Amino acid sequence: MQPLIAPPRLVATRAVASKAAPAPARAEAKAEAPRRDPAPSRAAYRWHRLWLTPLFRTLMRVGLPAFVIVMGLGLYLGNADRRAALTGHFTDLRAALEQRPEFMVSLMSIDGATPALADAIRKVAAVPLPKSSFDIDLLALRDRIATLDAVATADVRVKSGGVLQIRITERVPAVVLRKPDALELLDASGHRVALVLARADRPDLPLLAGDGAAKAVPEALQIIAAAGPLVPRLRGLVRMGDRRWDIVLDRDQRILLPATDPVKALERILALDKAENLLARDILTVDLRLQERPVLRLAPNALREMRRANGIETVESSL
Structure with a gap:
C-alpha cells in the first residue's frame, strides 16, 4: 500500500496562500494605527518660546560659559x-621681563640746573643705578625733587638708551629778604630760593624787610620798577604792619607809601622831586599816607634854619 502524497499543484497553491495571507493583515493594522500629529510637543513649544527671549539667549551664550569658566578656575x-x-x-x-637689558636704567641726566642744584637733586633723588625702569616711581621722584626750594618745575622721564632724564626749571632770585636770623633769596612770586650768608653776596638784588614782606614781593617789585631815578639811592623796602611799604634811601631818608595805590603815590613824589629837587634837600621823611596832604619831616639842622628864617627863636636845653 503506497503512502498518500498530495498533488504538487495543491501544495503550491497552499504555499502561495500562506504568503499572501499577511498582506491584508498589515493593511488592516496600518488602517487601525493612529496618524502622527505634526504639531510640536508642549515641552518643545516652551523651549522654542524661551529661546526667543533675548535675555535667555544672552544667559545661555555668555552667562553659562562664563559660569563654567569661573567655576573651573x-x-x-x-x-x-x-x-x-x-x-x-x-x-x-x-x-625675567623687568631685568632685560632694554629696560635697565644706567645713567641720569639733569638739564636746566646749576651745578650746585644738580648735586642737590642727585642727593634727593637717591636712585641707585643701574636699576630697572619698572622699579623707578617717576611720580614720587618728581615730587621729591619739587621739594627743593630752587626748583620751580620738574619733569622726569626714562629715555631710550637707559637714561633717566630730569628737566628742571630753576627759580630766579628777584629780591633778598632780611629776617631776624637769616637772609633769604626770593623769586618774583615770593617763594624762597636759597639762603645767603651776607648781603654782599647779592648786591644786585633789592633788599626787603618787615613782617609779611615775602607775601607782598610782587607789589614790592612794582614799586621798585616805578622808582626810576631813585634806584641808585635805594637801600631797601620795609613792610610796615603787613599792610604798606616804606622806601628807605641813603642819607636815612624814608618815603612812607600808602596802603592803597603805592605806585601812584610814588609817581607823584617823583614828579615833585623832578620839579623842586625835593629829595636832595635836608628832609628825613616824606609821608604820603594821606595822599591829599603829604607831610615832610625836616632834619634837625634844617628845622632850626627854617625857624631862624621865620624869626622863631628856639632855646636848646641840655640835660
Whole structure:
C-alpha cells in the first residue's frame, strides 16, 4: 500500500496562500494605527518660546560659559599648592621681563640746573643705578625733587638708551629778604630760593624787610620798577604792619607809601622831586599816607634854619 502524497499543484497553491495571507493583515493594522500629529510637543513649544527671549539667549551664550569658566578656575585655584605654583611662575616671568637689558636704567641726566642744584637733586633723588625702569616711581621722584626750594618745575622721564632724564626749571632770585636770623633769596612770586650768608653776596638784588614782606614781593617789585631815578639811592623796602611799604634811601631818608595805590603815590613824589629837587634837600621823611596832604619831616639842622628864617627863636636845653 503506497503512502498518500498530495498533488504538487495543491501544495503550491497552499504555499502561495500562506504568503499572501499577511498582506491584508498589515493593511488592516496600518488602517487601525493612529496618524502622527505634526504639531510640536508642549515641552518643545516652551523651549522654542524661551529661546526667543533675548535675555535667555544672552544667559545661555555668555552667562553659562562664563559660569563654567569661573567655576573651573575656582576649583583649580582652590588648592593652595596650585596657587603658590601659579604665583611663583608669574613672579619669575615678571622678574625675567623687568631685568632685560632694554629696560635697565644706567645713567641720569639733569638739564636746566646749576651745578650746585644738580648735586642737590642727585642727593634727593637717591636712585641707585643701574636699576630697572619698572622699579623707578617717576611720580614720587618728581615730587621729591619739587621739594627743593630752587626748583620751580620738574619733569622726569626714562629715555631710550637707559637714561633717566630730569628737566628742571630753576627759580630766579628777584629780591633778598632780611629776617631776624637769616637772609633769604626770593623769586618774583615770593617763594624762597636759597639762603645767603651776607648781603654782599647779592648786591644786585633789592633788599626787603618787615613782617609779611615775602607775601607782598610782587607789589614790592612794582614799586621798585616805578622808582626810576631813585634806584641808585635805594637801600631797601620795609613792610610796615603787613599792610604798606616804606622806601628807605641813603642819607636815612624814608618815603612812607600808602596802603592803597603805592605806585601812584610814588609817581607823584617823583614828579615833585623832578620839579623842586625835593629829595636832595635836608628832609628825613616824606609821608604820603594821606595822599591829599603829604607831610615832610625836616632834619634837625634844617628845622632850626627854617625857624631862624621865620624869626622863631628856639632855646636848646641840655640835660
